[in-house]
Amino acid sequence: MPSGKSDRPNSNSAAKSAKALKAAKSRSRSSTSKSVVRDRHIPWLSIGAAVIVVALIAAIAAFLVPKYQSRAEAQRFVPTATNTDPSKNIDGVVKVDYPAGLHVQANQRVAYDKTPPFGGPHDQVWATCMGNVYPKGIRTENAVHSLEHGAVWITYNPDKLSPAQVQTLASKVDGRPYMLLSPYPGMDSPFSLQSWGHQLKLTDVNDQRVANFISALRTNSNTYPEIGASCDAGTPSLFDPANPPPFNPEPPGPDAIPMDGKGLTPQIQNGQEQSPTAPGAGASGAVPGGAVPGGAVPGGAVPGGAVPAPAPVGGN
Numbered sequence: 001m002p003s004g005k006s007d008r009p010n011s012n013s014a015a016k017s018a019k020a021l022k023a024a025k026s027r028s029r030s031s032t033s034k035s036v037v038r039d040r041h042i043p044w045l046s047i048g049a050a051v052i053v054v055a056l057i058a059a060i061a062a063f064l065v066p067k068y069q070s071r072a073e074a075q076r077f078v079p080t081a082t083n084t085d086p087s088k089n090i091d092g093v094v095k096v097d098y099p100a101g102l103h104v105q106a107n108q109r110v111a112y113d114k115t116p117p118f119g120g121p122h123d124q125v126w127a128t129c130m131g132n133v134y135p136k137g138i139r140t141e142n143a144v145h146s147l148e149h150g151a152v153w154i155t156y157n158p159d160k161l162s163p164a165q166v167q168t169l170a171s172k173v174d175g176r177p178y179m180l181l182s183p184y185p186g187m188d189s190p191f192s193l194q195s196w197g198h199q200l201k202l203t204d205v206n207d208q209r210v211a212n213f214i215s216a217l218r219t220n221s222n223t224y225p226e227i228g229a230s231c232d233a234g235t236p237s238l239f240d241p242a243n244p245p246p247f248n249p250e251p252p253g254p255d256a257i258p259m260d261g262k263g264l265t266p267q268i269q270n271g272q273e274q275s276p277t278a279p280g281a282g283a284s285g286a287v288p289g290g291a292v293p294g295g296a297v298p299g300g301a302v303p304g305g306a307v308p309a310p311a312p313v314g315g316n
Helices: 008-039 044-075 140-148 163-173 208-217
Strands: 130-133 152-156 179-183 191-195 198-202
Touching (some): 044 208, 140 179, 191 208
Antiparallel strands (some): 152 191, 191 198
């Protein structure tokens, strides 16, 4: 028989206990989660170091990749047996045929028809072109003779290039045989490249055509007259690179030698020219202390029919 007592209090008690247990579990999970967040350590130093390494790799790649690409492009302009003058594929190159071996004396001027000139009569002594970077303009007649020996002469207008731009050009020349750089005041373009019978005027010192021109024409035995001739002028009594004959900005006078060399006798025989004579040389024309080798390169001649592999251009 029912006792008359209700089970509802027990049911309420059980419900309360369940709620309390659930709340305790919830608090435990929350506490554990907060503890995990507090204990988690983010490796900021490692992340920063990784970012720096990636940035360095990117900077090195940005510096080196264009240089390798430029060098690879320039290699396409190295002369071959089937492509003896690759400069014909360089946009902007001007080509003129000039007679060789027409020499003037140190006190004579030539009425050049190009600025800067890249062929024609020239001084009997060539400007030293062993990768020389001349800080001041040099006598034009000496520099043109260097072209006859297979050199590339880079000239620039000092009023149109910044010191940094001049340094970029110097880095392509300094220490490279059969190269020379000098200012040429008054020229109409910021800078230009000359080889015998070839010229390229440019405005951007980083133009890829600089490297291409050098690859195509520096000591290209197909494009200059005196194969294997030296770029070292020898004794300073002939040409002193530390104190070279200066650039003359004045127009040549009426007594200047014309471009056709009228009245001059070519001095080249069998592909080689006679050795120059120093001031005060005897009647025999010999240079005191021995003749300067006009055809031999110190340390070994450049093979007459071979084109030396071009050195890397920096920037060239």
